[in-house]
Amino acid sequence: MRTNKHGTADFFINVVLYAGLALFGAMTVYPFLNLFAISFNDPLDTIRGGIYLLPRIWSLDNYSIIFSNDRLLGAFLLSIARTIAGTVLGILCTAMFAYALSLKEFMLRKAFNSALVFTLYINGGLIPTYLLIKNLHLMNNFLVYLLPLLVNAFFIIIMRSYFETLPSGLTESAKIDGAGHFQTLFRILLPVSLPVLATITLFVAVTHWNSWFDNYLYASRSPHLSLLQYELMKILLSAMNQSVAQQAHIGESTVSAVTPQAIRAAMTIVVTVPILVVYPFLQNYFIQGMTVGAMKE
Amino acid sequence: MKTGVPPLPGKKPLRPIKPAGVFLRLMKQKELLLMTIPLMALVIVFNYMPLYGWIMAIQDYKVVKGISGSPFVGADKFVQLFQDDQFYLVLRNTLVMGFLNLISGFIGAIVLALALNEIRVKWFKRTVQTITYIPHFVSWVVIANIAHMVLSPDGGLLNVLLQKVGLLESPFYFMAKEQWFWPIHTFLSFWKEVGWSSIIYLAVLSGINPDLYEAADVDGAGRLRKIWHISIPGLMPTAIILLTLSVGWIIQSGYESQFLLGNPIVLDYSEVLDLYAMRYSFQIGDYSIGAAISIFKSFVSILMVLSINYLARRTGSGRLI
Numbered sequence: 001m002r003t004n005k006h007g008t009a010d011f012f013i014n015v016v017l018y019a020g021l022a023l024f025g026a027m028t029v030y031p032f033l034n035l036f037a038i039s040f041n042d043p044l045d046t047i048r049g050g051i052y053l054l055p056r057i058w059s060l061d062n063y064s065i066i067f068s069n070d071r072l073l074g075a076f077l078l079s080i081a082r083t084i085a086g087t088v089l090g091i092l093c094t095a096m097f098a099y100a101l102s103l104k105e106f107m108l109r110k111a112f113n114s115a116l117v118f119t120l121y122i123n124g125g126l127i128p129t130y131l132l133i134k135n136l137h138l139m140n141n142f143l144v145y146l147l148p149l150l151v152n153a154f155f156i157i158i159m160r161s162y163f164e165t166l167p168s169g170l171t172e173s174a175k176i177d178g179a180g181h182f183q184t185l186f187r188i189l190l191p192v193s194l195p196v197l198a199t200i201t202l203f204v205a206v207t208h209w210n211s212w213f214d215n216y217l218y219a220s221r222s223p224h225l226s227l228l229q230y231e232l233m234k235i236l237l238s239a240m241n242q243s244v245a246q247q248a249h250i251g252e253s254t255v256s257a258v259t260p261q262a263i264r265a266a267m268t269i270v271v272t273v274p275i276l277v278v279y280p281f282l283q284n285y286f287i288q289g290m291t292v293g294a295m296k297e
Numbered sequence: 298m299k300t301g302v303p304p305l306p307g308k309k310p311l312r313p314i315k316p317a318g319v320f321l322r323l324m325k326q327k328e329l330l331l332m333t334i335p336l337m338a339l340v341i342v343f344n345y346m347p348l349y350g351w352i353m354a355i356q357d358y359k360v361v362k363g364i365s366g367s368p369f370v371g372a373d374k375f376v377q378l379f380q381d382d383q384f385y386l387v388l389r390n391t392l393v394m395g396f397l398n399l400i401s402g403f404i405g406a407i408v409l410a411l412a413l414n415e416i417r418v419k420w421f422k423r424t425v426q427t428i429t430y431i432p433h434f435v436s437w438v439v440i441a442n443i444a445h446m447v448l449s450p451d452g453g454l455l456n457v458l459l460q461k462v463g464l465l466e467s468p469f470y471f472m473a474k475e476q477w478f479w480p481i482h483t484f485l486s487f488w489k490e491v492g493w494s495s496i497i498y499l500a501v502l503s504g505i506n507p508d509l510y511e512a513a514d515v516d517g518a519g520r521l522r523k524i525w526h527i528s529i530p531g532l533m534p535t536a537i538i539l540l541t542l543s544v545g546w547i548i549q550s551g552y553e554s555q556f557l558l559g560n561p562i563v564l565d566y567s568e569v570l571d572l573y574a575m576r577y578s579f580q581i582g583d584y585s586i587g588a589a590i591s592i593f594k595s596f597v598s599i600l601m602v603l604s605i606n607y608l609a610r611r612t613g614s615g616r617l618i
Contacts, residue, residue, distance in 0.1 A: 013520050017412055018421070024409075025428045028488065031443040032431065034454065049452035096332040106329050107322060112337055119340060121545070121599070124347020125591020126552075126571050127578050132347050135363075148343045151336050181328040210436035213553060233438045233557065240445060240472070240560055261446070268442045275434045280427055287496055 032272065039063070039266035046262045062266035071223065072231055076270065079209065079228040082145050086208035087201060093150050094200055098159035099185045116153045133218055140222040145214060149207065155200050158289060162196035163189060199289025202282045206275060232267045239264065353588035360584065374585045378593070387573040390566060395550035397483040399543055405491040407536060410498035411528055415520065429492025437489075441557035444485055448472055472558070478566040482558060497539070498532055505531040541609060545602035548594050570594055 033053055038046055039062050041055035050056075066072050100106050101113055124132070129148075138144040166189065174184045190197060212229035219225040239260075279286075323330065349364070354374055356367040378384055409429070416422040432440065447454045450468035459465040471477050509527045518526065552571035559567030568576075570590050578587035 009519055009521075013415070017415055021412055021416070021421075021425045025425045028431060028492070029428045031447060031454075035443065035446070049457075093336050097336050100329045100333045103329065105326075106333075107319075107326060108330070108333065112333060115337070115340060115345075119344040121602075122348070122595055123344065124350055125574070125588070125594065127574055127584055127587030128347035128350025128353065128591055129343075130578070130587075131350055131353075131584065132343075136342075147339065151339050151343075153340075181332065185332075206434050210434075210438075212436065212438055213556075229436055229438050232442065236438065236442050236445065236557065264442060265446070268439050272435055272439055276431065279430070279434055283427060283430070287500070 032276075035265045035268050035272075038262060039269045041262065043260075043262035046265075062262050063270075065263060066266055066270060071226065072228070072267070074224065075226045075228045075231045078225065082142075082211075082227065083205055083208040086146050086149060087205045089146060089150060090152070090155075090204040090208075091197070091201055094152065094155045094159055094204070095185060095190060095197075097151065098156045098163060099181070099189060101156065102160045102163035116151075116156060119153045130217060138218065140219050140225060142225060144218045145208070145211070145225075145227075148214070149204075149211075152204075152207075155203060159193075159196050159200055162193055162289070166192065195285045195288045198282050198285035202279060202286055205278075209271075209275065228267070228271055232264075232271055235260070235264055235267065351588055351592055353585050354592050356585055358583075358585040358588070360582075370585075374583075374589045375593075378586055378589050383573070386565060387568050387570055390555075391548055391550055391569040393479060394482055394555070394569065395547035397479060398486045398550055399540075399547055401483055401487045402490055402494055403536070403540055403543070405487055406494035407498055407529075407532060409491055410495040410502060410532070411524055413495065413499060414502045414528065415524070426492065429495070431492075432489040433493035435489075437553040437557050440485055440489055441554070444481065444558060445472065448481070472560065473562045475563045475566045478559070478563045482554060482567075485558070486554065497535065501532055501535045502528060537609070541602070541605050544605045545598045547601065548597045 034051070037051050037053055037055045040058055040060070041051055042057035042059040043061055043065075045057045067076075097112075097116075101109055101116075103109065123129075133139060133144060133148075138147070170188060170192070171184050174188050179187070210229060212227060212233050215225065215227045215230040216233070220230075352364055353367070355369055355371055356364065357370045357373070358364070358367045413422055413425065416425075448456070448471040450456055450470050453468075455471070456465065456468045459469070460467075471481060505527065510523055513523050513527060548570070550569060552569055552575075555567050555569050556572055559572075570593075574587040574590040577590075578584045
């Protein structure tokens with residue numbers, strides 16, 4: 001039985017809940033909408049400020065500047081190439097490793113499993129890894145973007161856990177029909193593992209698309225290996241140093257250069273939109289994938 | 298391991314396994330070996346080889362001589378590290394930011410999950426969820442750009458807002474104030490990850506037996522009492538495990554965010570161990586200090602996990618790892 005007291009209390013709780021969540025949601029999404037508006041606004045008009053949700057003077061100038069700049073266009077294309085290559089290879093490797101580790105009869109299962117889990121807790125650290133990359137002659141080499149990320153223990157564990165939840169009858173009948181492990185994996189297991197496959201694909205793709213530190217550390221001297229995130233980061237840092245310089249010399253008339261705020265907004269949108277377009281469709285999958293992986297650990 | 302080939306009729310079982318037997322069985326699994334060994338080689342190269350680089354920490358490492366040629370100096374580099382005042386400043390920053398991230402993220406994710414769990418309007422719940430996941434998928438470069446724009450003294454949203462409300466008279470340089478770096482960094486990390494971290498708690502909440510809530514209804518419990526007596530206790534086991542797992546990460550509070558948000562003015566509050574290691578190695582050329590810092594970090598990290606695990610066992614919360 002609902003008493004009246006609970007009724008009014010409930011009403012207030014609801015008001016607080018909905019208002020609070022709406023506010024937090026707005027706080028999360030607003031910066032992106034604001035950047036979007038600035039990026040489509042006339043760059044000269046932007047300096048006047050006061051652009052919130054919609055562009056004041058519509059213009060594609062910012063985007064045409066970005067895509068007509070050879071360096072930025074090259075970085076954009078390279079980022080796409082890296083993401084595609086890294087994701088395809090990453091998924092292949094994750095699936096094969098996870099499949100083998102999910103088989104009880106695999107002789108090296110225990111050893112490989114422990115070796116893999118260990119990497120979650122211990123790593124050599126920034127400097128030893130840097131020297132390793134240097135000694136392997138991977139500096140200023142496209143492979144430095146791909147090889148170190150090819151095997152990711154966390155993703156393998158998630159996928160392995162998923163494979164283990166599948167009924168064993170699935171693979172046994174294939175084996176009786178004479179299918180090898182490669183066939184079993186690619187023809188039978190992966191097609192029924194769409195949720196986890198979608199999850200890992202998203203994770204790997206996002207990792208590659210968002211990377212900039214490896215670019216900064218290992219390939220900063222090769223302009224042709226520049227990635228979009230790294231170019232954006234360089235623009236950010238120069239803008240920041242400028243405003244810090246301004247702050248340091250308040251009163252003096254220094255640094256008159258206007259920060260290319262509009263270009264920065266447009267680049268941020270270019271970097272962000274591909275992910276925003278993809279992930280809502282995969283949302284149900286990655287929630288499942290996350291939950292399966294985490295529960296089993 | 299006693300799995301393997303079942304004995305064929307008319308033949309003796311293949312036990313005990315002789316070396317030749319192991320080899321035969323390995324050959325039978327050659328497809329599986331083909332799938333895994335090249336990948337294991339990558340793990341060894343990229344995850345275990347750097348551990349070999351730890352030797353540098355007890356050497357006076359010179360790039361031209363390499364690890365095999367550099368002279369051993371014992372614990373000198375650690376002594377040097379522990380005598381450096383800057384090291385303690387950087388350690389403080391790392392621990393404080395790690396701790397602030399851990400606590401705010403932990404509480405935030407639980408509160409968000411509890412709030413979302415109370416929402417009955419499906420589309421509203423789903424929209425809020427979809428929105429709060431966004432920042433997790435966006436790089437720190439983008440987040441730093443956003444922060445810089447929102448906090449900018451030159452027409453940044455927060456400054457405009459505070460001036461309109463009358464809380465500020467002139468633009469405030471948020472990013473150039475030392476004491477503001479920790480709060481800003483914590484808030485941004487929270488904002489970036491809280492939606493994502495709440496996924497797991499939401500999953501747990503949806504798994505709680507609905508009978509419990511019905512029984513509480515019958516007993517006349519209100520919303521808050523049900524949250525307090527059913528939802529929160531239901532979350533606790535998962536929350537404690539996740540908290541324990543993340544304690545080891547306090548010292549690994551990252552370096553991307555601090556690198557991108559920091560600037561020379563706030564360096565005393567923004568620099569963390571990894572960035573300090575990087576500066577020492579690349580600017581001063583002392584790679585040994587860099588390696589010593591990596592060892593120190595791993596050591597503290599393991600120590601923290603083990604001691605929390607020990608405490609949890611002693612207090613009867615069960616063995617966690």
